[in-house]
Amino acid sequence: MCGIIGILGSHEVSPQLVEALKRLEYRGYDSAGVATVDASGRLDRRRAVGKLVNLSDRLVHDPLPGHSGIGHTRWATHGAATEANAHPHRFGRVAVVHNGIIENFRDLRAELESLGIQPQSQTDTETVALWTGYHLDQGMTPLEAARATLARLEGAFALAFLFEGEPDLLIAARKGSPLAVGHGTGEMFLGSDAVALAPFTDRITYLEDGDHAVLTRAGVQIWDAAGRQTHRATARIDVGATAIDRGGYRHFMAKEIAEQPAVIGNVLNHYLKGDRIVLPEGLDFAAIDRIVLVGCGTAHLAGHVAKYWFEQLAGLPCDIDVASEFRYREPPLSDRSLFVAISQSGETADTLAALHYARDKVARSVGLVNVGTSAIARDADLALPTLAGIEVSVASSKAFTCQLAVLAVLALEAARARCRIDDAALAAHLRDLRAVPALIAQALALSDECRVQADWLAQARDVLYLGRGALYPVALEGALKLKELSYIHAEGYASGELKHGPIALIDGDVPVVVLAPHDALFDKTISNMQEVMARHGRVLLISDAAGIAAAGDGVTASLALPQGGGIFQPMLYAVPMQYLAYHTAVAKGTDVDQPRNLAKSVTVE
Numbered sequence: 020m021c022g023i024i025g026i027l028g029s030h031e032v033s034p035q036l037v038e039a040l041k042r043l044e045y046r047g048y049d050s051a052g053v054a055t056v057d058a059s060g061r062l063d064r065r066r067a068v069g070k071l072v073n074l075s076d077r078l079v080h081d082p083l084p085g086h087s088g089i090g091h092t093r094w095a096t097h098g099a100a101t102e103a104n105a106h107p108h109r110f111g112r113v114a115v116v117h118n119g120i121i122e123n124f125r126d127l128r129a130e131l132e133s134l135g136i137q138p139q140s141q142t143d144t145e146t147v148a149l150w151t152g153y154h155l156d157q158g159m160t161p162l163e164a165a166r167a168t169l170a171r172l173e174g175a176f177a178l179a180f181l182f183e184g185e186p187d188l189l190i191a192a193r194k195g196s197p198l199a200v201g202h203g204t205g206e207m208f209l210g211s212d213a214v215a216l217a218p219f220t221d222r223i224t225y226l227e228d229g230d231h232a233v234l235t236r237a238g239v240q241i242w243d244a245a246g247r248q249t250h251r252a253t254a255r256i257d258v259g260a261t262a263i264d265r266g267g268y269r270h271f272m273a274k275e276i277a278e279q280p281a282v283i284g285n286v287l288n289h290y291l292k293g294d295r296i297v298l299p300e301g302l303d304f305a306a307i308d309r310i311v312l313v314g315c316g317t318a319h320l321a322g323h324v325a326k327y328w329f330e331q332l333a334g335l336p337c338d339i340d341v342a343s344e345f346r347y348r349e350p351p352l353s354d355r356s357l358f359v360a361i362s363q364s365g366e367t368a369d370t371l372a373a374l375h376y377a378r379d380k381v382a383r384s385v386g387l388v389n390v391g392t393s394a395i396a397r398d399a400d401l402a403l404p405t406l407a408g409i410e411v412s413v414a415s416s417k418a419f420t421c422q423l424a425v426l427a428v429l430a431l432e433a434a435r436a437r438c439r440i441d442d443a444a445l446a447a448h449l450r451d452l453r454a455v456p457a458l459i460a461q462a463l464a465l466s467d468e469c470r471v472q473a474d475w476l477a478q479a480r481d482v483l484y485l486g487r488g489a490l491y492p493v494a495l496e497g498a499l500k501l502k503e504l505s506y507i508h509a510e511g512y513a514s515g516e517l518k519h520g521p522i523a524l525i526d527g528d529v530p531v532v533v534l535a536p537h538d539a540l541f542d543k544t545i546s547n548m549q550e551v552m553a554r555h556g557r558v559l560l561i562s563d564a565a566g567i568a569a570a571g572d573g574v575t576a577s578l579a580l581p582q583g584g585g586i587f588q589p590m591l592y593a594v595p596m597q598y599l600a601y602h603t604a605v606a607k608g609t610d611v612d613q614p615r616n617l618a619k620s621v622t623v624e
């Protein structure tokens with residue numbers, strides 16, 4: 020997956036392209052490139068490997084004139100992160116940027132080779148440029164050439180085409196991958212999302228699956244998958260909500276961790292009015308017999324925590340799966356199921372595909388998303404915003420706890436609607452939930468202690484995380500965060516599973532992080548912790564004051580979280596998971612906000 024941008028502007032376009040790409044770097048940062056057409060119609064490009072800053076430097080030394088252009092930031096799928104594989108890809112009179120995967124590119128390439136056309140890169144994308152250039156050379160117009168190429172493509176794509184001699188033309192197409200058209204005054208824009216276009220315009224038209232479009236400075240013409248000219252609505256987006264700044268913190272992640280009390284407070288104020296749960300019409304938990312939660316990465320783990328809440332609080336059977344497995348295993352669904360796609364970006368390809376698979380088979384589909392303008396928000400029957408505000412750091416922190424906050428509200432509503440709890444019990448749970456932002460504010464004070472422990476973790480080759488019940492998925496999240504940010508191998512296990520294999524890994528060199536709030540499962544988890552210590556394992560215990568006192572001696576270190584939050588404690592325990600990973604990454608000197616090989620929004624399968 021990658022980020023793409025296109026501009027038909029009225030100024031020098033390269034700086035604008037780079038500014039927009041900065042907002043799309045969350046989609047990948049293996050290489051970046053821009054192509055422009057200048058006033059004389061000359062098409063040219065600049066590309067650079069690595070972060071966008073390398074492209075900016077290149078443009079300083081080797082500027083690219085022109086008021087029309089396309090740009091790209093790449094997350095490598097086919098072919099290494101080299102300049103030859105960087106977009107835009109060019110052949111003859113056309114340059115192309117692409118997000119997605121052209122699945123039949125090998126066949127398309129072989130055919131080109133038989134026509135005597137040799138690819139210069141290892142990418143799937145280049146075949147799009149080669150075929151379009153070939154069609155142009157056969158005498159087709161740009162639109163005919165693009166259409167002839169599009170007709171051959173299989174897979175998922177968002178594409179932008181720029182043509183030599185055509186300073187007032189961009190052609191766009193989407194199938195699977197999202198693409199937004201921005202309307203300016205005498206200017207037109209194209210981008211992978213509205214956030215990229217926010218510096219230029221707040222008027223956005225989303226292309227729908229199978230659409231292709233012709234942009235000129237006068238406007239946009241759109242054709243649907245059947246080739247009929249069509250109209251797509253234009254909406255205004257909230258540009259203010261797309262502001263991006265570090266607010267004095269060294270990293271976006273540190274800022275985003277610290278924002279959690281405020282943003283979770285916003286979530287609760289949005290969905291709770293006094294003792295009343297306020298949800299949009301159409302969510303009838305009494306009418307369903309099953310809930311299916313699907314997501315990827317951290318979003319999936321939020322669903323995994325919520326499974327405990329839906330089952331324990333509401334007695335509602337709950338399936339949870341990673342989207343990439345769910346979508347292909349053809350799970351039976353019924354019209355008494357509620358399907359929930361959980362996604363920060365709302366654009367994750369597998370989660371979107373899972374939603375598309377499920378939405379006609381279930382009673383209702385819900386998108387639990389942080390980006391309100393995203394594809395999942397638009398394609399689900401109902402979008403529930405997670406209101407975390409823009410999250411820039413690739414590793415998710417506040418988006419995770421805000422997802423948990425909305426899921427907690429849903430679980431309470433399910434319990435209420437299914438008559439599993441009375442008013443008094445509901446009020447008690449709501450009190451616990453409302454206490455979470457203040458408890459997290461206290462938990463933020465653990466940052467310094469986590470920094471101390473991080474010096475220890477940073478030396479480790481492997482780290483294990485153990486948790487039980489709803490703390491088990493938090494242990495998984497702790498391990499995921501550490502891997503993502505510090506590149507240290509880490510695994511999360513259900514505490515009770517330890518003796519069924521992972522215990523063989525325990526020795527004096529493997530730190531074991533044990534999550535054990537002083538609750539009904541405490542003694543069981545502590546027994547597992549003792550099994551670790553009996554084998555010379557070194558334990559970092561995360562509990563509350565009562566738990567740390569009851570656990571006795573023998574742990575290498577402990578971190579005390581405040582007591583409270585009831586069954587919503589997993590939200591609290593997420594904080595030391597975030598800080599341990601953050602400080603370990605800082606200690607190791609890795610790129611905290613943009614870890615290697617990752618991207619924030621994964622728009623390919």
Ligand code: G6P
Nearest residue numbers: 315316317318362363364367415
């Ligand atoms: C990527 C990110 C993860 C994120 C996952 C799901 O892998 O690196 O941090 O949890 O995608 O993203 P989503 O936007 O669907 O929540």
